[in-house]
Amino acid sequence: MSIVRTIILLALVVLASCSNEVIYDVGTLQPSSEGNKTELKDDLQFMSIAYRDLFGEEVPPGVLQTMRKAYISFGDKELVIDEIVQSLLSSPDIDLPSNVSIAADPTSFISATYRKFLLRDPSDFELAYWQSQIAENTDLTAKDIYYVFMTCQEYKYY
């Protein structure tokens, strides 16, 4: 009995001594990158900025009027905003980076996307996250990633 107990004890000691890796636990802390945005965009601001971000020019009055008409004609504003974003992204006139160029230099694409939509640089953590996502999900297109950015909470603020 004592031999068995001794063997188990030795085994535990050996197992415990196998790993000397130090783990730095950050506990419940979460990276926060709000970009000092405090004000919610109103409907016209959101639509104007979304158009400018995608097309690089001011929204034509007729286009803004159409988007505005849709916005005030339906009560579920989140639904309408999502539809507007999708419609803008579906335009053939948007100049989108190709998957090849994104794969060639994901860091530049990620940084440019943060600056384009969120008006800030990504944190190191965000950069690493997006690099891994693009590497892992090779079918992700610029349009998909723009959709994620344009429907995120931070994009609704300025």
Added chain:
Amino acid sequence: MDRRSFLKKSALGAASMAVPTILPSGRLFAATGSRRANHVVFCLYAGGVRNLESVLKNEGNLMPSMLKGNASISADISGSIDAMPSSPLSKTLQEYGTLFTNIKFSDGPTGHFNGHTSAITGQHTNSNLSLRTNPPMPTVFELYRKHNSPTHAARNAWWISHSNNLYPLLNHSSHPDYGVNYAANQIAPNPFFGWDVSTNLRHELEFTDQKAATIKDLQAYMDSNFKKTYSLNSGVVNSADDRAEMVAWKTEMQNKRVTGQLNNPWSIPSWMSGDQYNVFFAEELIKKFQPELTVVNLFDVDIAHENFSQYCNALHRADYAVAHLWDTIQSTPGMKDDTVMIVMPEIGRNQYANSLVDQNGRAALDHTNGDPMARDVFCMVVGPPGVVNQDSVNTDLGATVDVVPTIADILGFGADLGVNLPGSVLQSAFS
């Protein structure tokens, strides 16, 4: 994965977070009263209608689908009245229920927004009512949603306005105990399904199942880094499932628009008016969602400010539309024989004309506070036999603010209201 499935999946997380905020802060249980019917459609035959041209038939029977009688239309305006198809109903609408001929808009300015607000809130208004913000008193939609089971989601309450001019504000109030969390879904179909919106805003991204899941994860990641909670700009909140159904329906309507399938779908000999299109879309919505509470707004009759004959023509066109709506309700599973429809103008119009004269030499009509005829309207309550008194006319004095307590009574939450309503249930309508 189609757009609908993606919306359901991607919004699931957000919806589950939103649920606690849309639950009533007070009662969380079903209404205490029994229901007379499970659906109410309130048709605001609005824009200002005088009893003279409607139930009193001063110009003949301009509303032959709704009102009994064969009185000929006045000869001098008859050429301005467009021919409509035969009524889809086997008898006049009034024979399906009770016609109240002595209803008063008894208090407040005789303006459209005041009239609409009073009809939808069941409260009197005054000149302090803001035209820029939601009304301070709860709407019938909020009363319905708050004082019923939590399962009565926004998809069960719809405010279908004729236009975007002020009226979208009436899907909820700014009342601290009610508000947007109990709002109705609001839609102004004529602009929303107009050509420009339908052609430019119907494109949707398509995602495979795998990509949809990836995008959902990416969206969750992005929002996890941003601590502020996006609060909608006075928008109603729907569940993920309901939102997906609405997107599918919206896309179906828009596709029909751009492919020409919405060009005169009722085959009116001349053309379809704004009111008729509004009712057409209300019917499509009713067929899709079978809401428990629907308020449909008509407005073309307000042409009376400048053209009396066209006002009469708008009454005539709206008459056909309302009959068509009742016929659709009776052929919609879930709504048939279980719906009470209420038809009422929000205000009347002046006895004395203004200075504008139309092509037939008739003077136009405004609606000003000092004119008693601007406060006289009719109200029609129709429904299944055994629930609503059939083919009945009631001349007792009633009020436009009676409609909200009547709706509350029909849907069984009249005893549970958290606000005092000045009106009374139109009891004599019911068996």
